Amino acid sequence: MLASGAAAVAVLAVATSAPLIAYAAAPALAIACWRNLLATGAVAPFVLVRRRTELRTLARPEGRRRALWCVLAGLALAAHFGTWMPSAQLTSVATATALVATQPVWQGFIALGQGRRLPALTWIGIAVAVLGAALATGADVGFDARAVAGDLLALAGAVFAAAYTALGEQARRTISTTTYTTICYGVCALVLLVVCLASRTPLTGFTSSTWLAVIGLVVGAQLLGHSMFSYALHKIPATTVSVLILLEVPGAALIAWWWLGQVPRMAALPGLGLLLLGVAIVVLGGTRTRTPSIPPEAGPPEAGLIRTVSKRWRWFRRP
Structure with missing residues (x-):
């Protein structure tokens, strides 16, 4: 019962992300910058107190390769926020949320590029999802060029x-x-701060309602939502949680x-319906790939994000 309630809270929390971005009267890049600055500030004190030895290890020559993976992941995350968050202000919340939910499809292509075999059902799901995305984006072509840019x-x-x-x-194989x-x-x-400064994107002067929206993004989608999904994973299968996450799309649309x-x-x-169906097929089809489980790790609420993401797509890994 508690796990089911946690999953419901998590779906609602992450579903508020795109509406809050669309609502905020501020440039999307500025929102993305503040979102990550505040999230970093929420976790950094714990690491500086409890993980100082690990930080010193990463600064040594033998640890720099591991630190590089963290840096590269941060660059990719900056690119993610720098593209998806503006999309929520250019196209409809429903379309932006549905299109970004195609992540498992692209995860499959990355796995393929790494030499991993994908089940036939996964390929069927990819085909359905791509068709749905094409139909949804095609519908926006006749609506507004701004919406098409948001879709892309x-x-x-x-x-x-x-x-x-x-x-x-x-x-995460060797780093907490x-x-x-x-x-x-x-x-x-x-990275987002440098981009904002280089492009002269304003970072201050926003209304109180915009700042509340930014705080809502950090507390809701970035901390509370993924933490509740992480808690639910102790009682609910990862595949079930992955499909439940797709409820973010209709949830965001309704909000x-x-x-x-x-x-x-x-x-x-x-098109959006086909897209979601395809992603669900990809997730379910991927369970046929056997993988070792990822051991849980204790940590503050923010720790749930990476643990959840790892378990969400762990079926694309091979032993």
Whole structure:
């Protein structure tokens, strides 16, 4: 019962992400920058107190290769936030959320590039998801060029999210969750800060409601949502949780409809439905790939993010 409740809270928490981004009266890059700066600030004190020995090890020559994986993951995460968050302000919340949910599809292609075999059912899911994405984006072609740009950015965000997960998998083999998270989010925040300064994107002067939206993103999607999914994984199979995560898409659409007055475009709904069906098939088909389990690791609420992501897509790994 508690696990089911945690999963429900997590779905609701992550579903608020895109509506909050669309609601915030600030540039998406600035929101992404503050989101990661605040998240880093929430985790860094714990690491500086409890993980100082590990940090010193990463600074030595023998640890620099492991630290490099963290840095590369941070760069990929910055690219993810830098593409997906603007997409939520350019296209509809429903479409942006659905397109970024294609991450497992791109994760499959990364696994293929690494020489791993994918089940036939996974290929069927990929084909269905790609067809759904094409239909959803095609519906926006006749609607608004701005929406099409948002669709493409959301797809790019899914690709970078898959790269972030793949790189994080390498780093997490030998680095604790909290240390990895601090370095990764810190690099991501620094990159986004440089981009904002170079592009003269304002980082201050926002309304109080915008700052509340940013805090909501950190506390909701970035901390609470993934932490509850992590808790649910102790009682609910990872495959079930992965499919439940897809409920973020209709959840975000309903919140945007109720709160922002964004009525989903009817022409895009068939494509979005096929897209979600394809992703679900990819997730379910991937369970046929046997993998070793990832041992849980204790840590603060933020630790749930990486643990959840690793378990969400662990079926793309081979022994």
